[in-house]
Each structure stands twice: as structure tokens, then as C-alpha cells.
Amino acid sequence: MAVSREQESLVHVLAHEGGYSNHPDDPGGATMKGVTQRVYDAYRRSKGLAPRSVKAITSQELFEIYDRQYWDAVKGDQLPAGVDYVVFDGAVNSGPKQSIIWLQRALGSLYEGRVDGVMGLGTIAAVQSCNDHDALIDRICDLRLAFLRHLTTWPTFGKGWGARVAEVRSIGQAWATGATPQAASFVDGGQAKAFIEDARTAPAVAPADAATGAGAGGLGVSGYLYDLQSQLSPFSYTSEWIGKVVVILAIVSALLAIGGIGWRWYAKLKAKRFAAALGAV
Structure with missing residues (x-):
């Protein structure tokens, strides 16, 4: 021995x-x-x-x-x-x-x-x-x-x-x-x-899902407004105003959707690293 x-x-x-x-x-x-x-x-x-x-x-x-x-x-x-x-x-x-x-x-x-x-x-x-x-x-x-x-x-x-x-x-x-x-x-x-017990928590994916959902919803609304713009095209002032709203809403919605997808990827990657560091995998 x-x-x-x-x-x-x-x-x-x-x-x-x-x-x-x-x-x-x-x-x-x-x-x-x-x-x-x-x-x-x-x-x-x-x-x-x-x-x-x-x-x-x-x-x-x-x-x-x-x-x-x-x-x-x-x-x-x-x-x-x-x-x-x-x-x-x-x-x-x-x-x-x-x-x-x-x-x-x-x-x-x-x-x-x-x-x-x-x-x-x-x-x-x-x-x-x-x-x-x-x-x-x-x-x-x-x-x-x-x-x-x-x-x-x-x-x-x-x-x-x-x-x-x-x-x-x-x-x-x-x-x-x-x-x-x-x-x-x-x-x-x-x-x-x-x-x-004192381990930090990994980033949550809930904000990512919320942002992606909001972005998708916003894109849907912008599509609806685009159709409305086409119907109101004879009224140039109203049509122009709606067109600007459509562009802004589409950009914001796209950014939300992209950001949500990006955050979900980041959160899942961090969660994987957290699990590895803490011995959960």
C-alpha cells in the first residue's frame, strides 16, 4: 500500500x-x-x-x-x-x-x-x-x-x-x-x-422570443399598411405619409426580428458554456 x-x-x-x-x-x-x-x-x-x-x-x-x-x-x-x-x-x-x-x-x-x-x-x-x-x-x-x-x-x-x-x-x-x-x-x-449554488445564471431566451415575435408582428402590420397605401394612392398626401410609416415600421420590425434571432443564438451559446463550466454536461 x-x-x-x-x-x-x-x-x-x-x-x-x-x-x-x-x-x-x-x-x-x-x-x-x-x-x-x-x-x-x-x-x-x-x-x-x-x-x-x-x-x-x-x-x-x-x-x-x-x-x-x-x-x-x-x-x-x-x-x-x-x-x-x-x-x-x-x-x-x-x-x-x-x-x-x-x-x-x-x-x-x-x-x-x-x-x-x-x-x-x-x-x-x-x-x-x-x-x-x-x-x-x-x-x-x-x-x-x-x-x-x-x-x-x-x-x-x-x-x-x-x-x-x-x-x-x-x-x-x-x-x-x-x-x-x-x-x-x-x-x-x-x-x-x-x-x-452561487453560480451565475445564463442569459434567458425569453427576450429573444419576444423580440422575434414583435418583429414578425410588425412586418405583418407593415404589409397591411402597404396594401392600404396602394388603395389610397389617389390621395397623394395620405399615401405618402403611410409610405413613410411602412418603411419605418418595416425597418424596426426587421431589426427586432434579427436581434431576437441573434440574442437567442447568443443565449443558447452562453447557456452551453455555463453548463460546461459548471459541470452540468
């Missing part, structure tokens, strides 16, 4: 997490060394202990939470060097399910199961059949970064997240290739939790 890298990985994760934080925009809320108050409360309840501030978490409690809720959840001891740390760090920041989804997607054709965020036998087998862990780590980190960029919290925490993922990539690839990894460093914002 391979030597566990849990302790080494935890050292790097804790460096990224820093100490206590409670940023108003952080969906994790009050957090101490990466453990949120909600997670700590659940842990204390499971032990039959009274709740208390996460600031008072002990080293033993911290290790047990990281061990059971994150390392064991991603089956870290069954993953190759470097990949174990990368998946572990992602689990701490965005939850085990999301981090496993990045791994499953990064495996590509090697993984034939469902992309469900469950570290089952199929996922483990696919990882073990991969002969380029360096490249696998690259793909995992690319997917993670794309996910982060599609969160509403990216403008606030993007700089920190970007720095964290860059270091995770470097450290993971060093382990994967047998090199000595750099020391992890804390960048403010990088410790903020990044959950899919």
Missing part, C-alpha cells in the same frame, strides 16, 4: 485556508482554518457535544473533520501522488462532490461512468489507468478555474482563487513528477468557499 500523503496535503491546504474569516460575501460564513461554523456544529452534534464557536476548534477536531469529511470522502489514499492533493484541496474549497466531478470530467474517455461526483470503483479504476498524471492535474485545475469564473462571487474572490488554483496546480504537478513542491502561501480571498 502506498504511503499516505494526507498529512503533507493538509499542511498545504491549511496554508491556503489561513486562520479565522467571516467575510460578508463568503457563502461559507464564519470559518476557521477552512472549517465552517456549519460543519463544526454538525461535527460537535455527532459527538454529543454542545455547539460552540468554530474559533475554539482544537487541532484534534480539525484533523478529524479534514480526515473524514474531505480526505476519506475523495478516497485520497487510493489516488496517485499529486492527484490526491489536487482533488483534496478542491473538496475543501467547493465540496467533495464538486471536486470529484472535476476529476471525472478531466479523465475524459478513460472514465465511462456517470459524472455524478461519487468516487466509486469506476472512477478509481479510470484514475489508475491514466498514465499522465501531470496532464490530468492540468485538466482538473482548468475545469476548477472555469467553474470559479462562473460564480457570482468571482469579482470579490477571483484574485485569491486564481492564485490558489495556480499554486495547487504547481504543487500537484511537482508531486506527480517526483519533484519537490513549493510551499503553499495564503492569498486573501482564496479561502472563500466556492459553491455551485
